Amino acid sequence: MSDQNITPEAEPEDWPRNYFNYFTEIEEHFRRARGTSLFLLSPLDWALIESWKNAGVPLEAVLKGIEDAFDKWRSRKTKTRAVNSLAYCAQAVMEAAQRTSSRNTGTNAFPDSVFAAAEVRAHLQHAIDALRKKPEAPYNDVAASLEAVSAHVEDHLENVEELEQRLTALEEKMVAVARTRQKDEDLLAIRQSLDAELRPYRGKMTAEQLSMLERRYLDSALLERAQLPRLSLFYLR
Numbered sequence: 001m002s003d004q005n006i007t008p009e010a011e012p013e014d015w016p017r018n019y020f021n022y023f024t025e026i027e028e029h030f031r032r033a034r035g036t037s038l039f040l041l042s043p044l045d046w047a048l049i050e051s052w053k054n055a056g057v058p059l060e061a062v063l064k065g066i067e068d069a070f071d072k073w074r075s076r077k078t079k080t081r082a083v084n085s086l087a088y089c090a091q092a093v094m095e096a097a098q099r100t101s102s103r104n105t106g107t108n109a110f111p112d113s114v115f116a117a118a119e120v121r122a123h124l125q126h127a128i129d130a131l132r133k134k135p136e137a138p139y140n141d142v143a144a145s146l147e148a149v150s151a152h153v154e155d156h157l158e159n160v161e162e163l164e165q166r167l168t169a170l171e172e173k174m175v176a177v178a179r180t181r182q183k184d185e186d187l188l189a190i191r192q193s194l195d196a197e198l199r200p201y202r203g204k205m206t207a208e209q210l211s212m213l214e215r216r217y218l219d220s221a222l223l224e225r226a227q228l229p230r231l232s233l234f235y236l237r
Contacts, residue, residue: 022053022062022234029063030086033070043224044197045086047217053234055212057097064100065093087201090209115160115233117153123236124150127229131174138177139228142170146231160233167231175219178226190221 026049031039041049052062069089083089124146131143149156149166156163179187194217202210223230 022059023049025059026052026062026066026086030066030089033066034083042085042197043220044194044213044217047220048086048090048213050220051209051212051216052093054216057093058100061097061100062093065089065096068092068096085197085201087198087204087213090201091204094206094209115157115236117157119236120157120163120233121150121153123233124153127231130227130229134228136177136181139174142174145170164233167233171223171231172219174226174228174231175222178222178228182222182225186225190218190225193221194218 023046027041030041030045049062066086066089069092070083072092073083073088128143128146128150131139131146134140149163156166194214198210198213205213229235
């Protein structure tokens with residue numbers, strides 16, 4: 001499928017459901033726009049997608065921003081380098097989001113029919129099992145909280161947005177614990193890796209965007225290093 005045939009605005013009524021394919025749709029769209037099916041997104045790219053998701057940027061705005069960024073890149077007479085990161089598209093994505101700001105993405109962003117109780121319970125159990133392997137008491141506290149959620153998952157699914165907020169709060173608790181258990185050298189290495197990846201794109205993002213992206217990148221790196229599970233419903237297995 002060519003870039004010209006990609007029309008995320010074609011069926012706007014489907015956007016809440018597509019929101020749950022947020023990561024995979026953005027990844028695939030970026031690959032098509034770039035013209036390669038084998039390109040792998042970097043940790044920075046995944047952190048950027050997560051920052052857009054957490055900021056409530058509509059999927060259609062992200063897809064449109066990617067198209068706009070590549071259209072601008074292709075129109076250049078001189079192309080000094082290939083587009084190797086979603087960060088190149090960050091400014092265009094935020095501009096597209098501003099153009100679609102009339103759509104309220106803060107309410108009913110989680111349609112109740114998207115998740116089945118069984119798949120959410122399995123997602124929670126996967127996280128519980130991983131946390132129970134950790135000797136630290138705070139991780140077991142998080143596991144106990146997840147067990148309580150799992151026991152009443154049908155009730156929680158009546159308000160999926162609230163459930164997502166609860167899981168996000170528990171994940172933030174895990175990040176805080178993981179940060180205290182990292183050596184200074186490890187934290188420095190994560191920061192240096194982030195700075196190296198961000199350097200070519202800092203001029204294309206606002207200070208607010210950079211701050212949010214840095215936090216999501218660092219949080220994701222800490223969870224990965226500590227071999228801790230992601231709790232958000234966007235990481236359903």
